[in-house]
Amino acid sequence: NKNFVIAIDGYSSCGKSTLAKALAKKLNFIYVDSGSMYRAVTLYFLRNHVDIHDPKQVEEALKNIHLNFNSRDYETHIILNNEEVSDEIRQMPVSKNVSAVSAIRQVRHEMVKQQQRMGKSKNIVMDGRDIGTAVFKNAQLKLFMTADPKIRAERRYKELKEKGEEITLHEVFDNIADRDFQDTTREESPLVRAEDAVILDNTNLSPEQQLNFALEKVNALI
Ligand code: C5P
Numbered sequence: 230n231k232n233f234v235i236a237i238d239g240y241s242s243c244g245k246s247t248l249a250k251a252l253a254k255k256l257n258f259i260y261v262d263s264g265s266m267y268r269a270v271t272l273y274f275l276r277n278h279v280d281i282h283d284p285k286q287v288e289e290a291l292k293n294i295h296l297n298f299n300s301r302d303y304e305t306h307i308i309l310n311n312e313e314v315s316d317e318i319r320q321m322p323v324s325k326n327v328s329a330v331s332a333i334r335q336v337r338h339e340m341v342k343q344q345q346r347m348g349k350s351k352n353i354v355m356d357g358r359d360i361g362t363a364v365f366k367n368a369q370l371k372l373f374m375t376a377d378p379k380i381r382a383e384r385r386y387k388e389l390k391e392k393g394e395e396i397t398l399h400e401v402f403d404n405i406a407d408r409d410f411q412d413t414t415r416e417e418s419p420l421v422r423a424e425d426a427v428i429l430d431n432t433n434l435s436p437e438q439q440l441n442f443a444l445e446k447v448n449a450l451i
Contacts, residue, residue: 233258233352234367235447236360238420239374241408242385244431244439245356248374250303251440253354256447261347262305263357263364266296266340267331268318269309274330275322281333291339319389321396324404328411331358337417358412361423369450371426372443380432381405 253260361371
């Protein structure tokens, strides 16, 4: 009776969190959006002008950052030192800086530690970039998601527009391409498919089709 872990990794704006949420809801698992943690750390760094090239400043900042999740539903409500920052972490200033912050070894070390604690004895779905390769290497199910970059940009653009963001499709496309480049080429646990991860290209799949695909994999394992 070990806990069941589903690790979802993949490129930016591939619909990882949409699938992860749907799975968690269906299976009654906990859902953790690991990207929101890197985003909240980035927001703190920006607000406090932390120099990411100064290990002392980074270390000091990490000591002062306390992250919590408010899990009243399957949406991500992330609390940074008593303040809910769920909306602000999705905005461009954070999106433009998060890949640089998340490439810092000390930052990853601390986040991975906290993430492993969250999944220690609970059934959990976690999405991110290194979940199957670093955080939960023994996850029972690993998915690696990908989709056509243009489709990804269009989906994310629509999402941001609906939230009233002032942004162009071009900006969204560039940010996705830039993050993918930084995330796949960094030294510290770069984004890469775990050998035992199942590839899910959702360019032409509806959210429901993706959920069914993943549920079939889960059912084959339990
Ligand atoms: O998932 P999301 O797109 O919100 O993640 C934002 C950024 O956080 C990614 O582009 C990546 O730089 C970083 N990240 C990471 N490892 C994770 C999750 C996110 O490096 N497990």
